[in-house]
Amino acid sequence: MRFELPASRRLIGEWVRCAATALVLFGCGIAAAQSGSPDILDTLSPEQRQQLIDAYAESRPMGSNDGSFEQYGSGEVPQARGSDGGSGVQDDPVLGAERQRQARQRVLQLRRQYLRFTDTPFSANLEPFGYSLFIGAAPSTFAPVDNFPVPADYVVGPGDLIRVQIYENNNASYALEISRDGAINIPGIGPVDVAGLRFAEVQQTVRAQIEQRIIGAKADVTLGRLRSMQIFLVGDVNQPGSYTVSSLSTMTNALFQGGGVGLSGSLRKIQLKRGGRVVSTLDFYDLLIRGDAHADLRLMPGDVIFVPPVGAQVAVDGEVKRPAIYELDGERSVGQMLELAGGLRASSSAAATIERVSPSHGRVIVDIGRDGVIERSAPVHDGDAIKIKQVSPRIEDKVRVEGFVKYPGRYQWSAGMSLADVLQVAAPLSSDSGEEAYFPAILIERTTEAGGVRRWSALQRGPGGLVPAESLRPNDLIVVLSRSDVEYLSSSDVRSAVAGGGRQVSSCPGLDQLTRLLSSQRASRLVHIFASERDSFGMSDQWGDIQEAANGDARNRDDSAPSYDGYLPATPGQQVQNRDQALILGQGSANGQGDAFITGNGQAGRSARLVSSGPRSQLPSSAARQQLAPASQCPRIYQRVPQILPFLLERSVAVFGEVRRPGLYPVADGTALRSVVDAAGGLTAEGNRENVEYVSYAQALDTGQSRYQTLDVGQDQTLAIDMHPGDILNFRPVYVGQENGVVRLYGEVRFPGAYSIIRGERLSDIIRRAGGLTDQAYPYGAVLTRESARRAEQITNQRAAKDLREALVTAVTSGALPDSDASSGFLSGIVQSLESSPTVGRVVTETDPQVLAARPELDIVVEPGDKLYMPKRPATVTVTGQVLNAGTVAFVSGRDASEYIDMAGGFTQGADDERAFLILPSGQARKLETSFWNFRRVDVPPGSYIVVPRDATPLNGWVLSEKLLGIFSNLAVSAAALAVIGDNN
Structure with a gap:
């Protein structure tokens, strides 16, 4: 058994010296001290126990203990350690984990101590070889002795249990323990001497005795419980002491049971002493490296295992299979150290050094890599640090191919290699439905011979896409472009990066390179020219579509179902049920709610949509447009080779106009048109092949002035001219006299629908092509809408709303406007109506074919996008506004406006009868003189609108009345036109 002495100081020493010190201090016998009985320590006072610990510490070399006895002073009594795994302290998982952590820290501390003088960066896992095997070692990791197989050469002795089974007429079974005199007493036979015999000899002897004494008997002899014995672990072990172990234990079993060899102990010269002589020397490296356990002898009672201090050490690091700090035992050369380290890795190089401590020069570096071979015979000394360096990851004499090829990557360069040779292996991809190859240029980046810098150059492919026989140089980079790589040059991302104020696209390194490196005036000019031409020709500008949708552009609406609903979003679920509610101005509540502009469909009993009276959303700013526009996907080539993007822009030709794929196209010098x-x-x-506009950048550089030229690309000699980066080509269209668009006719025409137009075509021509008017047509009430007029009307409404808002502020601040919520709510509703009301863009014109034939000056020229709504002849007149019963009344020939107003109940108290006006079916508006003192008869044709506005004088006659009358008129005209449009859809 062994003492486990918790202490605050390190305990290092040999058991023999410990026992001698204990004998001197306490008068104990050597035998009693060696017995390891805990009764001895129980008789000691705390002062005597501390003296014993101090004696241990003084008798051991520094640094040999692992720090596991750091809790001395706690009053705990050391406990004996047995073969069954010892006390519960080692079996505690928490204490076991703490022991492993402390052991790992000790290993790292020794590594730092060994390499503290070196300047060479060594591996983070470089540790003393073999010691990590004992980290966390505990006896409980061994199998119980009862389950251990007993070899035939096991020598039995006192304490072993022999099991004998006799088979005869009366079977018998005995468990016989070998006595101290070495004999077992078999009943009916007597004592049999077996001590000192091997187990196989014991079996033969016992069987022979039984068969001689008992006739016809057979015997089976086995071993039961094995004897235990006491051995000693001394020297540089983690937990020295006396241990009770199994008789089958070997040197390694005892070392593990004692916590392993300390970091200051030797793994190469572990001695087994028996009877004062060294009977075996165990080299742990033989077991760990070669699996050789021939020196791991089985222990005998009283054996002493002695671990001497560690010998000379050499570190081997770098490109070896087992980097570590190795202890020397006969190794004297670099080659022998490399064998201990498992040999070189495949990635090792001939660059190898030794860092050595020189008594005269301090730390020195010895180069052992000579002529591309490691000098294996070079001697090594204690404290050396061998570093085997890795072969350089850089591949010399290579060429690299990227882009639109089947096998991109690096290829070995050889003298005489051409571009055609390497591309034959890389296999450029051919065009298919998914992607197309780009043929006008192949790019090469190479190192200049003079300055050693990298520069790009563009090479022109030959006929049929054949590459030139360009001689390659080491480290050339070849890039084969695809169609998508080139199309990205014309994207909004590139335009934004060139402008310098666009959004950052972190996923595309090529754009980052462009932002930092672009300084070419030619590249910037091409990008901006192409961008402006692209916008002017209405090419695929994603923001243009968004802006047109926000503005309510009629071109983005579905022409198959024309409706004024698309101009502004309608509020869901709000409808009016009759035509009497078609136009409501300022009839809401006092807070302005309900002051909305309601457009009807022109027929009683049918629904009309309520358009929101809130303010229009502001259009996004230019910065917001960049965020709204979807980002183009960055091609892979600009991620793999980002520096190519600025170069491609500088080498591009701008092509726009009447070609199938306008854009920027990189070319090599001398590329044919x-x-x-x-x-x-x-x-x-x-x-137009005969009228292609061409600007030569090379000529502009020579003369300092750009000049337009006209080319005829229908001629072979023209197509053969050389193009250069910076050139601009504008392919003009052929003049065909046909407009890009259609005119739509609805309602009472014989063949309503869409009609394409030619330049100069007039309204009568379109009506004639549509088969003329039907018998039910009412040309006087026809509505012709035009997009340009709609936009102008929208601008007018916005300006009127702004003026009215400013006048309202002026009236309130000056006190001219009564301070009442009703007045403010009314005017706010008018402003909101102006801002949110749909604009029609009605053009007041003559549509009767007979009148147009008689007066050609009234026959207007149609434009693409025009819409003509030809209604049926109506039989009603609508009276709305400030009358008692606004609504639709039957038309009676000969009645004037005042009679229709009377039919609607007459004026309300708040009506402005002097400012009532009439909207004719043609869209014209006339003022009505309906007062008693000033009356002028006005005939009212069918389909007319009579509008009686609210009296604005109480608000502020001199500031607002004139403005409101014009606003009411404009809104009413639009409402009347929308009613006609709704009836004819």
Whole structure:
């Protein structure tokens, strides 16, 4: 058994010296001290116990203990350690984990101590070899002795249990323990001497005795419980002491039971002493590296295992299979150290050094890599640190291929290699439905011989896409472009990066390179020219579509179902049920709610939509447009080779106009115009081959002045001219005299629908093509809408709303406007109506074919997008506004406006009868003179609107009345036109 002495100081020493010190201090016998009985320590006072610990500490070399006895002073009594795993202290999982942590810290501390003088960066896992095997070692990791198989050469002795089974007429079974005199007493036979015999010899002897004494008997002899014995672990072990172990235990079993070899102990020269002589020397490296356990002898009672201090050490790090700090035992050369380290890795190089401590020069570096070979015979000394360096990851004499190829990557360069040779292996991809190859240029980046810098150059492909026989140089980078790579040059992302104020696209390194490195005036000019031409020709500008939708552009609406509902969003679920509610101005509550502009469909009993009276949303700013526009996907080539993007812009030709794929196209010097035209997809059907506008950048550089030229690309000699970066090509369209758009006719025409138009075509021509008017047509009430007029009307309404808001503020601040919620709510409702009301864009014109034939000056020229709504002849007149019973009344020939107002109940108290007005079916508005003193008869045709506005004089006659009359008139005209449109859809 062994003492486990908790202490605050390190305990290092040999058991023999410990026992001698205890004998001197306390008068104990050596035998009693060696017995390891805990009764001895129980008789000691705390002062005597401390003296014993101090004696241990003084008798051991510094640094040999692992710090596991750091809690001395707690009053705990050391406990003996047995073969069954010992006390519960080691079996505690918490204490076991703490022991492993402390052991790992000790290993790292020794590593730092060993390498503290070196400047070479060593691996983080470089540790003393073999010691980590004992981290957390505990006897409980061994199997119980009863389950251990007993070898035939096991020597029995006193304490072993022999089991004998006799088979005869009366079977018998005995468990016989070997006595101290070495004999077992078999009943009916007597004592048999077995001590000192091997187990196989014991079996033969016992069987022979039984068979001689008992006739016909057979015996089976086995071993039961094995004897235990006491051995000693001394020297540089983690937990030295006396241990009771199994008779089958070996040196390694005892070392593990004692916590393993300390960091200051040797793994190469562990001695087994028996009877004062060294009977075996165990080299743990033989077991760990070679699996050789021949020196791991079985222990005998009283054996002493002695671990001497560690010997010379050498560190081996770098590209070896087992980097570690190794203890020397006969190794004297670099080659032998490399064998201990498992040999070199495949990634090792001939660059190897030794850092050595020189008594005269301090730390020195010895180069052992000579002529591309490691000098394995170079001697090593204690404290050396061998570093085997890794082969350089950089591949020399290579070429790299990226882009639109089947096998991108690096290829070994060889003298005489051409571009065609390497591309034959890399296999450029051919065009298919998913992606197309780009033929006009192949790019090469190479190192200049003079300055050693990297520069790009563009090479022109030959006929049929054949590459030139360009000789390659080491470390050349070849890039084969695809169609999508080139199209990205014309994207909004690139335009934004060139402008310098666009959004950052972190997912595209090529744009980052462009933002930092672009300084070419030519590249910037091309991008801006193409962008402006792109916008002017209405090419695929994503923001343009968004802006047109926000503005309510009629071109973005579904022409198959024309409706004024698309101009502004309608409020869901709010409807009016009759035509009497078609126009409501300022009839809401005092807080302005309900002051909305309601447009009817022109027929009683049918629904009309309520358009929101809230203010229009402001259009996004230019910065917001960049965020609204979807980002283009960054091609992979600009992620792999980001520095190529600025170069491609500088090497591009701008192509726009009547080609199938306008854009920026990078070219090599001397690229033929034919190649550029083919890259752009060729001319469209409307492209004018004889009138192509061309600006030569090279000539502008020579003369300092740009000049337009006209080319005829229908001639072979023209297609053969050389193109240069910076050139601009504008393919003009052929003049065909046909407008890009249609005119739509609705209602009472014989063949309503869409009609394409030619330049100069007039309204009568379109009506004639539609088969003329039907018998039910009412040309006087026809509505012609035009997009340009709608936009102008929208601007007018916005300006009127602004003026009215400013006048309202002026009237309130000056005191001219009564301070009442009703007045403010009324005027706010008018402003909101102006801002939110749908604009129609009605053009007041003559639509009767007979009148147009008689007066050609009234026959207007139609424009693309025009819509003509031809209604049926109505039989009603609508009276709305400030009358008692606003609504629709039957038309009676000969009645004037005052009679229709009387039919609607007459004026209300708040009506402004002097400012009532009439909206004719043609869209014209006339003022009515309906007062008693000033009356002028006005005939009212069918389909007219009579509007009686509210009296604005109480608000502020001199400031607001004139403005309100014009506003009421405009809104009413729009409402009347929308009613006609709704009836004819």
